[in-house]
Amino acid sequence: MVSSLLTPTRARSSERNLRNADLPDLVVRLDSQQRRKVDVVAPASAIRAQGGMLVVEEAERRISASGVTSVAGAYEPTGVCESGIAEKLGVPLVYLRRMRAEAPHLYDANVNEWLGRDGRKFLVRALSSGDGGVGQARAFLSNGYKIIDNFDVLTAVLDGVRQAGVHVDIKSCDLSDQRMYVRLTAPEICGYAPYLLRNYRSPYSGRTGAENPTVFAGLVISNSETGCGSLSMTPQLTVQVCDNGVTMTKDVVRAVHLGAKLDEGRVQWSEDTQRKTLAVYTAQARDTVRRFLDRDYVEASIREIEKVSGAPVADVEETIKSVSKTLRFTEEQRKGIFDHFIRGGDLTAGGVLHAVTSYAQAVPDPDDAHELGALGIRAMELAAA
Structure with a gap:
């Protein structure tokens, strides 16, 4: 019987997660989120907890092409949103989660007390249910957070990539x-690593x-809509024999989510603003592709890795323990x-990377x-040391 540890994770999805999905599946999920997103900047006085839910007064109505429609003001916080609430209000996250799970009335009382003492404005990123039910509060952020949506990043x-001609x-x-996370490979741009x-x-x-x-050659494109990191483009070498991705984290290109303070109310960008923003990310992606999806870069990266990879690992168990x-x-x-x-059979520091x-x-x-x-190369370096 093959161990579950030796079974690559195939495409699988849940209500919110996708793992090893294809591009059409991702596009469908992102399109659904775009249509249901509710982004509101509100003062702390207009936000409250009720029954373990987050209620944002300013989110109760929105204007669409068909006029003013009702949007449920109550949203169930995700784990990411709870982390944001805990961090912004100075409440221990473990305690906050325990109150919400075991004593919602205490959760409401604590969150509302600290919101009542706060004079700041916050950005709440939410998703409506789409059917009139309870929505989902995805993130609780500063109103200085710069929104960079996944759908826009992907586009x-x-x-x-198209402009770069690769x-x-x-x-x-x-x-x-x-x-x-979107992982790209360039099958026509490759190198050889017989020593590695x-x-x-x-x-x-x-x-x-x-x-x-x-x-x-390849790239990993990563972005967070919920305050969990920057937009990043990181070169990654894909090993043909096993599909392993060797991430060159030292060469990452980032765009941070920091911008001017957002005005109070529902956040809705004009077409002109969206077009200008997309042009910046498109140009950055084009330049990144030209820089890293390049045969010279691939070969130089392989040589750099091979300087360390050949170091023998004498005590396997102790080395893996130490690295871990x-x-x-x-x-x-x-x-x-x-x-x-x-099972990989390579008793070297390179084997730890693999x-x-x-x-x-x-x-x-x-x-x-x-x-x-992303820690593969660092693990190799530690094993070699």
């Missing part, structure tokens, strides 16, 4: 309450790196990485998977 990046494949798409892959065998297919040393402790991997992650290391990026494919949570995979 701009794909347009930027053919790419959409390898996978992930979406969570925290972030969107000479001893490696894919835990998934059993194919060897010695027979399949090709590495493709330093990088704060969970016990489950440590076991998974150890399993992939042994094990981390290989195991990341089997992690079902989108955020955990990408955070883990």
Whole structure:
């Protein structure tokens, strides 16, 4: 029987998460969110907790093409939104979540008390239910937060790729309450890494790196709509033999979500503003593609990795323990990485890199998977040291 740790996470979805989905699935989900989004800037005095829900007075009506329509003012907070409430109001998150789960009346009393003492304005990002039911409060943010929506990012990046004249494949798409991740590969731009892959065998297919040393250029596009990080474009090398993604985090290109203070009321951008904003992201994506989806960049990155990858790992168990402790991997992650290391058969620091990026494919949570995979090179460096 094949261990679940050796089963790549196939496309799966939940009410809010997508994991290893294709582009059409992501577009459908993002389009639905765009149509249901409710972004409101309100003073603390116009926000309250009621029955464990977040109620925003200014969200109770909105103007659409068909006139003034009713929008439910009560929203159920997600975990991300609760984190924002806790951080902004100075309430311990663990205590806040316990009150909401076990004593909603205490949750209401505490949140309302601290909101009543606060003179600031906040941006509440929410989704209406679409059917008149309770909506979803996605984020509780400063009114200085610059909104960069996933749908706009995706549109701009794909347009930027087109302008750069590089053919790419959409390898996978992930979406969570925290972030969107889109992984691109350029099959026509590749290099060879026979030294890095000479001893490696894919835990998934059993194919060897010695027979399949090709590495493709690629990018990971990531964005958060809920205050969990910047818009980022990070080069990533994709290893053909196992589909492992080696993320070059040192070369990340970022656009932070900081802007001018938003005016009170419902946030609705004009077509002109949206067009100008998209033009900036499109140009940034085009320049990033031209810089990183390049054969010279791929070959230089491979050579840099290979300077460290050949260091032998003598005490496998102790090395994986040490790396896991330093990088704060969970016990489950440590076991998974150890399993992939042994099955990969490469007893070097490069084998640790392969094990981390290989195991990341089997992690079902989108955020955990990408955070883990991004630490592959750092894990290799620690193992070599």
